[in-house]
């Protein structure tokens with residue numbers, strides 16, 4: 001018991017630490033539960049899920065008289081799994097549209113890890129035996145297309161790009177048309193993420209999607225969120241959720257954050273699952289989201 005407590009306490013994971021604190025007091029009182037709630041909020045779980053989780057734990061602790069750390073951790077794990085929801089379908093929809101490739105639009109604010117995610121995703125798909133082409137529809141920064149093309153070379157796929165200032169929708173269309181011509185399975189399109197005005201973003205992303213869909217169905221719109229940005233990430237999720245039909249979330253930089261609680265919040269807010277997670281800057285640092293693995297990670 002003491003060993004587990006020590007292990008929990010030495011974990012640099014906030015939730016595991018809070019649980020260790022909870023179990024190290026002789027008497028559970030309101031202050032202990034308040035501290036526990038504060039920790040959950042700090043891990044970006046959101047107020048609603050935090051209250052639910054704390055109430056469920058309090059109930060279990062009171063009714064079952066739980067004092068055994070392993071049992072307590074088990075209860076916390078079960079409640080977290082329930083909140084994160086293992087029943088959601090997290091598979092990417094990459095069904096081809098007739099002879100046309102499946103189209104994946106990757107959206108999100110600049111700096112969240114969009115381009116990196118496109119590169120890593122291409123790598124995953126190529127490893128699965130799929131043929132892939134990239135489209136550089138972020139035409140506002142010259143460096144963006146360059147960065148994407150570098151990723152393309154790294155993972156061995158072609159990147160369709162144009163000059164700085166070109167119409168993003170027309171580059172996206174070209175990429176899908178070229179992908180269809182080459183008979184590839186999937187075209188992944190990197191988009192610009194300037195949140196200068198919501199209307200501007202809406203016009204731009206809406207147009208990219210509309211124009212692409214003249215050629216082929218967009219099968220996935222993946223919103224990339226940086227897990228380290230906390231509530232900012234939630235604000236971005238709300239805005240993007242209003243302007244495009246997001247079908248899945250990619251949560252990046254989870255390697256640098258114990259703030260994974262945003263998974264629960266963002267799934268509730270957008271009504272779509274987190275499908276992929278970014279765990280580093282390397283080419284192989286993208287993984288499918290797995291509820292049980294994620295919760296085990298949170299609990300340390």
Ligand code: GDP
Nearest residue numbers: 110111112113114115116252253278279280281
């Ligand atoms: P974009 O502006 O949204 O396209 O973002 P980038 O793909 O250029 O990424 C911005 C920075 O975040 C780069 O330095 C990336 O290497 C880094 N990055 C992206 N994904 C991850 C991740 O999962 N973990 C870590 N630690 N860094 C990441």
